[in-house]
Amino acid sequence: MSTTTGSPADARLRALFEGRRLTPTQRRIAHCMVRRAAEMPYLSSVEVAELAGVSQPSVTRFAVALGFDGYPALRRRLREMVPAPADPSQGGERAETNSYQRAVEAEIDNLRRLADALADPEPVREAGRLLAASRPLPVLGLRAAAAQAHGFAYFAAKVHPDVRLLTEGGSMLHDRIDGARRAGAGGLLCFALPRHPKETVEALAHAQQEGLTVVTVADSAFAPVARVSDLLIPAAVGTGLAFDTACAPMLLGRVLLEAMCDGLPEAQARLEEFDVRAASRGLFAE
Template sequence: MIEDTKDLILEIQRNFPKLSKGQKLIAQYIVEHYDKAAFMTASKLAKIVGVSESTVVRFANALGFDGYPQLQKGLQDIIKIKLTTVQRVEMSRDYFGEEAILKKMFKSDIDNIRATQEAMDFKTFQEVVDKILKAETIYIIGLRSSTALAQYLGFYLNMIVNNVKIVGYGISDIFEQMLRVSDKDLVIGLSFPRYSNRTVEALKYAKEQNATIVAITDSFMSPIYGLSNYCLTAKNNMASFVDSLVAPLSLINALILAVGMREKEEITAYFNKLEDLWDKHNVYDNEK
């Protein structure tokens, strides 16, 4: 099995001389059109290239994969990182028919949540909950499309503990907002393709200050994985120019709930006080 799917295209090129004639046709097509091949079934790829479906399977085996689905996943991991937004739009046009959008997107999100649950390391999850409760200050950073996730996590964590700081674009620079980060603090970084370089830089700074770092990202290929002390992964396999953050949001919900259950008595009193405040200032519509 190829360890780093970032090098999959290079691996195909390396193995090219050893491939059969039919396999070389597949290899050439994938190298030139990996963005399209990533979402083709084995039978569709075989038909386009002009070989048998079994030749496609043997091609995957020749590269060290157990089967075509593993090769396909490797290609999908590549396009998360390499495709521009324009290329994603073109890919969406090929992948979706207007009638298929609802069905395919719902299925994709369901598959992502299921894969996230099955791959979750519960011990790491518990350790992250421990670190959240023990940290002096919790810094949360997520930029670009991950901004919504960071804001959501920060909003609810701030209801449970009172030491949360959401880092983002504003009057102060990101590094100014993290100036006082120390080894007593926890920094939670959220980053999904296309990964924000600014998030990576901020986590590198936090690591230099010996802060504990939790990465919430899509895979071990993510640039923030290597910077983290703990990593929680949530799948977001995309087939469009829209970043699917359904599985990451589900993971964040579980994390918030787990922290809340540890602080059950404290947050009950806190929420009672909040309800009084909300009623007094008519924050919510309470009309029956």
């Protein structure tokens, strides 16, 4: 599996975790730390455990698995790696904001991290080439990720000759993946967001077994789908509201569309053809 990098702090955290043989619980802690990198150096092991949904001893064992004497030593290392938050008196974040504003500001930060990751465009270009070449192109997204998959598939169908949207699980999901493979598909695009359905992981494992190259947009390089993805490009979700927000994954989907269009010489002609048909049918209010 290959992944893109995020902000410098995210990249340093991932470098700390990568190459380690982590248990699923420890991967969950690592995932939480990357998602909330700015907070981690200032949280106790109990607070980290609550955020990650694990026990406090699991956080201690995680620190030891990384080669530290315990969590305090890991936290000291994190403070060296992650910059301190901006001081509001020095022109940083506004001192007084409400919870709605903070949720929006957190999403803006997610978009900035995505922009930093796209400083190296090659992973997205590689994904675009894979998606453009797959005929048909299955696009998978279950539960919370269904909206992202649907949005991508809607626009992709305007330029790609055969897009197959997969947003329903159940016993037919593997059959539909098999059908796409028999029809000639070489790749599959997956959107995977928390909480990650087991069906998504199982479907991607099946797709790989059938010979499909799996490109995944996920909330973190440590998401459960990472081990069943050939190319994973992370885009963080916002966690400041009752339900996660997914502006960065949505925008990354549009970026992938752009990269896919670059690999489809007929894309512009298809768009122009659609505009002509839409005008003749009076589809849109002027």
